Amino acid sequence: MSFIHCPSAIKIPVIPNMTPSDLWSGAGNDAGVIAFASGATPIGARLITTGEVCYRFSVSGWSDFLPVYGVCNGYLYWYSESGRWLYYSSGKWVIHNRFPGYIPSATLDDSTNKYSGDAWYETDSLPFGDNATATFSPKGTFLNDSGITGKLLTFQFPRWIAASTYGEYVIAGGQTGASPRIMGIARWIDDKGAYYLRSIGKTGDYYTYGEIHYDNSTAHWVIGTPGDAAGWYVGNEPVISGSVVFVSTLPEGSKLSPKENLTISFSDYVMGEEKSTVWLGEAAIWRS
Amino acid sequence: MAFFPDVVKGQTFTPSALLSNNVRHLINTLNGFQGHGIVGGSSGMVRIQVYNNTGADIAAGCAVNFTDGGSLCGDAVPAEPLKDATKPWGVVPVKLAAKQMGDCIISGPATVTLSGNGGKAQPSSSSPTTFMRGSSGVPVLFASGTSGMILLGGSGTTSDSEPDVILCQITCGNAQTGYTVAMYGNGPNQSSTGTGRLFVAEIAFNSTLPVGTRILGHRAMIQTTGGTV
Numbered sequence: 459m460s461f462i463h464c465p466s467a468i469k470i471p472v473i474p475n476m477t478p479s480d481l482w483s484g485a486g487n488d489a490g491v492i493a494f495a496s497g498a499t500p501i502g503a504r505l506i507t508t509g510e511v512c513y514r515f516s517v518s519g520w521s522d523f524l525p526v527y528g529v530c531n532g533y534l535y536w537y538s539e540s541g542r543w544l545y546y547s548s549g550k551w552v553i554h555n556r557f558p559g560y561i562p563s564a565t566l567d568d569s570t571n572k573y574s575g576d577a578w579y580e581t582d583s584l585p586f587g588d589n590a591t592a593t594f595s596p597k598g599t600f601l602n603d604s605g606i607t608g609k610l611l612t613f614q615f616p617r618w619i620a621a622s623t624y625g626e627y628v629i630a631g632g633q634t635g636a637s638p639r640i641m642g643i644a645r646w647i648d649d650k651g652a653y654y655l656r657s658i659g660k661t662g663d664y665y666t667y668g669e670i671h672y673d674n675s676t677a678h679w680v681i682g683t684p685g686d687a688a689g690w691y692v693g694n695e696p697v698i699s700g701s702v703v704f705v706s707t708l709p710e711g712s713k714l715s716p717k718e719n720l721t722i723s724f725s726d727y728v729m730g731e732e733k734s735t736v737w738l739g740e741a742a743i744w745r746s
Numbered sequence: 747m748a749f750f751p752d753v754v755k756g757q758t759f760t761p762s763a764l765l766s767n768n769v770r771h772l773i774n775t776l777n778g779f780q781g782h783g784i785v786g787g788s789s790g791m792v793r794i795q796v797y798n799n800t801g802a803d804i805a806a807g808c809a810v811n812f813t814d815g816g817s818l819c820g821d822a823v824p825a826e827p828l829k830d831a832t833k834p835w836g837v838v839p840v841k842l843a844a845k846q847m848g849d850c851i852i853s854g855p856a857t858v859t860l861s862g863n864g865g866k867a868q869p870s871s872s873s874p875t876t877f878m879r880g881s882s883g884v885p886v887l888f889a890s891g892t893s894g895m896i897l898l899g900g901s902g903t904t905s906d907s908e909p910d911v912i913l914c915q916i917t918c919g920n921a922q923t924g925y926t927v928a929m930y931g932n933g934p935n936q937s938s939t940g941t942g943r944l945f946v947a948e949i950a951f952n953s954t955l956p957v958g959t960r961i962l963g964h965r966a967m968i969q970t971t972g973g974t975v
Contacts, residue, residue: 463969467948468922483923485943488973492922509922511951527952624971636974643872643972652802657872658972661861666873668827669805674892683805686841687760727972731829731871734970735882737914737927737944737963741955 459486460658461493461641462734470511471527471534475586476501478511480623482641493641495623500587502619506627506639513615515544515585522614530558544611553579553594553609564598573599585613588631624727642727646670646696648704648720654696658732667696670704670722681720685709691720698724749793749840749849791854791898798842799824806841807858809869809877810850822847828874832967835869837898853898855887860894867896914944914963921946921953927963934960 461482470478477497484491484506493506501513512525512534523536523544535545535558544551545558554562554576564575579594593608600606616634618627624642629635646654646667654668664672672695673680681704682690689712693704701723706716750765798804799816809828812835816824825842828835836852859876860867868883869876877896879886887895912929915938919925924943931939944963946955955961 459973459975461971461973462924462943463971464922464924464945465947465966465968466921466945468951469949470951481922482971484973486973487975490923509920509952511922527950640974641971655872656972657870658970659878661873661876661878666876668872669802669875671873671876682803683841688841688843729969729971732970733830733832733967735942736924736966736968737912737929737942738966739914739944739946739961739963741946741949741959741961 459488460732460734461485461488462736464492465736465738471529472532473512473525473534474584476512481511488639491639493623493627498586501615502617502621502630504620504623504627504641506618506620506641507616510615513586513613515611516614517609517611520609523611528558550580550582551584551594562598572602575599579609585611587613588615589613624729626727640727643730643732644698645725645728646722647725648722650720653725654722655728655730656696658730664695670696679704687712689714689717691717693720693722696722696724751847791851791856793849793851794836795820795822795847796825796836796838796842796850797822797847798826798844800826801844803844804838804842805875806839807856807875808838809835809858809874810838811835819847825850827871828869829871831868831870837896851898855895855897857893857895859892860886860889860896861892867894910965912939912963912965914942914961916944916955916957916959916961917941918957919943919954921949921951921955925955927961929963 461484464481464483468481475498478494480495482493491506491508494511496502496505514525515523521539523538526535526537530545531547533546537543541555542553543558544553547561562576562578564573566573575598577599578597580597581592581594585592590613591610593610595608596606615631617631618633618639619630620627626638626640629637644656654670657666669681670679673684676684678692679695680690680692684690687709689706689708691704692707694702696702701721704720706719708714708716753759797819799813804827810825811829811833812823813826836850837856837858838848838850840848842848860879861876862879864879865886866883867877867879867886884899885897887897912931913934914927914929916925916927924945927942927944928938929940929942930936
């Protein structure tokens with residue numbers, strides 16, 4: 459139910475068409491997910507994912523190409539459990555069964571009109587965006603087979619997206635699970651312009667909303683202190699949809715005039731100013 | 747622990763039994779009768795004068811910061827409900843209406859609203875009027891239900907029971923989500939003194955340090971925001 463601004467300087471290889479940054483790590487109900495800026499508005503300016511900061515590709519007949527966060531020729535590369543690598547090489551994106559970095563080549567024998575050497579697929583640019591595809595053309599000895607066809611790769615990036623950092627993130631790219639997800643602290647405003655921020659966690663069984671809190675002694679949602687000679691307000695727990703009226707209340711027998719009631723309505727989501735204690739350590743840059 | 751502001755000419759006010767008894771006890775003490783102390787007296791606390799620098803009430807028992815957004819008014823400093831517990835803060839013992847002047851306890855015992863369990867308590871910016879009990883914050887001297895008395899050891903102190911540098915051992919996690927660690931405040935061959943969340947200062951994305959890896963963790967305060975409820 460919260461996100462911590464990741465304090466690590468995370469090293470991410472260059473990803474074509476997007477630049478992840480501003481990483482937040484989920485906790486509680488959001489444990490296991492991360493939120494970040496994509497650097498690519500077409501796929502959502504802000505994303506939440508189950509751990510990936512890069513897309514993958516599906517292809518008929520093979521396992522998906524999943525991102526490997528290592529560098530080959532200046533870019534991140536992908537691996538399919540079907541035993542193929544997808545990597546950048548000499549201006550082309552190559553699918554080959556050798557480890558990234560290998561430069562495939564083939565020679566055409568003019569007398570037989572057959573290739574000898576490697577067999578691979580290649581294309582000029584990767585598909586980017588939901589439903590985007592790119593055909594990888596067969597090369598090398600694949601061309602000795604007249605029936606060979608290209609490989610169609612489809613962009614896949616299950617995620618939750620939002621236009622701005624704090625607010626509701628909705629499902630995109632075939633993501634499953636809760637929708638919308640929330641990032642940020644919900645904030646309400648009264649008709650006098652005062653704001654009320656919901657607490658990140660509950661106090662006992664209840665959230666607090668700035669000065670709005672559940673009073674156990676009277677079993678009411680109140681602003682102020684019940685019994686206060688200067689008065690207090692009684693209402694209900696603030697809600698996202700609609701508004702809640704807090705009624706000005708005075709002690710019995712008070713000669714003061716009641717204040718105007720307060721109408722509380724949901725305003726927006728904000729970062730807030732909460733801090734959490736974490737521990738910061740140092741280790742060699744590591745790959746597992 | 748009440749503060750009694752001046753009554754100005756023409757102001758209607760209700761006599762206070764607490765104030766009346768304090769005056770009686772003070773006079774009795776001056777006359778040599780020592781039967782009563784002064785109720786709600788200083789109790790060894792340190793207070794400063796403040797004024798409510800907001801447009802809304804600050805409730806009794808609310809933790810406040812001293813904002814740079816106002817100016818010094820005599821000896822009174824501008825106060826606002828707590829926004830950052832890492833900066834100096836205190837507790838206002840009585841409600842302060844907008845712009846009203848009063849006092850603020852910055853050291854010593856203070857009565858506040860408490861929630862949860864634990865020997866310490868600390869406020870948060872989203873809930874400055876309710877102190878959350880746990881292992882961090884200032885000592886809880888006494889608690890009964892949701893009311894209790896805390897001991898402010900000095901403004902801005904929210905020292906934890908753990909030291910600022912501690913031996914951590916990874917139990918799970920990865921680079922981007924952070925590692926869950928067991929902490930060993932008394933040394934590697936002693937019992938774990940707690941758990942925490944550790945991030946590595948600089949590391950490759952998706953790196954997974956093996957379970958059991960030991961790292962020295964340095965305490966850090968990190969921005970946190972809300973999530974899915």
